[in-house]
Amino acid sequence: MGVYTTSLSWPLALIYGGVIRLRHLLYNKGILPTRNFDLPIICVGNLSTGGTGKTPTVLYLLDLLGDQKVATLSRGYKRKTKGFLIANNDTGPADLGDEPHLFHQQFPEAIVSVGEDRCAAVDQLMHLPDPPEVIILDDGFQHRRLRPGFSIILTDYSRLFSRDYLLPTGQLRDIRKAAKRAQMIVVTKCPTDLATADKEKLTNELCKYGPKIVLFSYIHYQKPLSLTSGSVADLSGPVHILLLHGIARPKSLREYVRQLDPDFKEMAYEDHHDYTTADIQNIKNAFRQLPEGRRMVLTTEKDSVKLRQFDHLTAALPIYILPIKLDFLFQGEGIFNEQILAFTHNYKH
Known part of the structure; x- marks a missing residue:
């Protein structure tokens, strides 16, 4: 260092x-x-x-x-909306950004908000009927x-x-x-x-x-969970992994996955990547090229919020989320x- x-x-x-x-x-x-x-x-x-x-x-x-009573306030990087917005049942990662949507998923009781002007956003949070x-x-x-x-x-x-x-x-x-x-x-x-x-x-x-x-x-790193069912992955034996992510610094992630599969394959996108139908097809193709045996696509919690919109295309893929804890x-x-x-x-x- x-x-x-x-x-x-x-x-x-x-x-x-x-x-x-x-x-x-x-x-x-x-x-x-x-x-x-x-x-x-x-x-x-x-x-x-x-x-x-x-x-x-x-x-x-x-x-x-x-x-x-807690509120989070983020800018909402790469979201498709503008101005102040509070997460609700109808908002998704395109409305909030990856991380705020993840906050809302895991802590629905919190007030998860986004806004470019932080001072104006705090003003609006403080004037809510039930403020934080x-x-x-x-x-x-x-x-x-x-x-x-x-x-x-x-x-x-x-x-x-x-x-x-x-x-x-x-x-x-x-x-x-x-x-x-x-x-x-x-x-x-x-x-x-x-x-x-x-x-x-x-x-x-x-x-x-x-x-x-x-x-x-x-x-x-916690035990991987199925993107579709939420069930815990079976890591008791050899498994071939396709690591899929769009995060800024994946060094520690790679080091952990290497412990599960020394020969894992990787599809790395830019941070906050917006997945497309073409990406899903590329992921399917890469998955098919994994060696025979037990296979899985392993992705991050942040990426999973973007992948859920393609459930109809990924249903046949064993995609697992890798939860993390500080x-x-x-x-x-x-x-x-x-x-x-x-x-x-x-x-x-």
């Missing part, structure tokens, strides 16, 4: 960094206005371009805050017009923001020092055997940028839960 390589794009990165620093200065000096709201808002964000594990973190928070007691702001760390009470920065273990560079040289969309606005850093997708000495070293490295609470998490190393779960619950229960404007 050394310092990441750079390229000849340094001049563009310097210009981009100058624009970002000027923007922060204008907000810090009050020249550009920020807004506070009279309820606890938890922001889950990052400094990079994505793939750090925001979705499992939001799902973890929804579960943790289950005894409160707490709002989870999904991927809103760069949205400085809104000032959350508690911000969590996620950073991928394999690409720490402390060792990355600004776009287009690296994958940072914000400067490292922006982390000082956060209350917590969570290093995601860690190896489960991370040594205590490495944890201490990385904690000291990341604490230089602001937050003194640094936690370490990993993706806990877990913490070094007893970090207790610290995380305590910090979040203390913030929401003791919130004062």
Whole structure:
């Protein structure tokens, strides 16, 4: 995990960094206005371009805050709608975006909302007949017009923001020092055997940028579930897998699937890919080319919300969803839960 390589794009990165620093200065000096709201808002964000594990973190928070009236607010990346929208029985991934639709599926009692203008969206949430007691702001760390009470920065273990560079040289969309606005850093997708000495070293490295609470998490893969019936997959013997996904950083996913099938095949699409009828045909063709024996198509929860619209075409395919759960190393779960619950229960404007 050394310092990441750079390229000849340094001049563009310097210009981009100058624009970002000027923007922060204008907000810090009050020249550009920020807004506070009279309820606890938890922001889950990052400094990079994505793939750090925001979705499992939001799902973890929804579960943790289950005894409160919770709303999630996302931009709704790549959705076909505009403006403010609340999920209901008639909305789908095209209306909300992949992740918000997944939030709604797993936590139908929560108010799952999308809106490009975060401040205007919070105003509308607060004026609902049954308004939320707490709002989870999904991927809103760069949205400085809104000032959350508690911000969590996620950073991928394999690409720490402390060792990355600004776009287009690296994958940072914000400067490292922006982390000082956060209350917590969570290093995601860690190896489960991370040594205590490495944890201490990385904690000291990341604490230089602001937050003194640094936690370490990993993706806990659950048993695959059938897309059609919800039944649990039988992994007791050899199985040939076609891995199907459209996610930003699939490294840990590939490593896990390799444990199930060392020779698995893969169909990788861009992040937030909208599947088409032609894609389904290509998936069928790739599935037929798997070796004889027990075979399955394995996909992510995020991709599954897009694939469901093709049930009539995929009925004959054994497609399984691989659920994931956020877990913490070094007893970090207790610290995380305590910090979040203390913030929401003791919130004062």
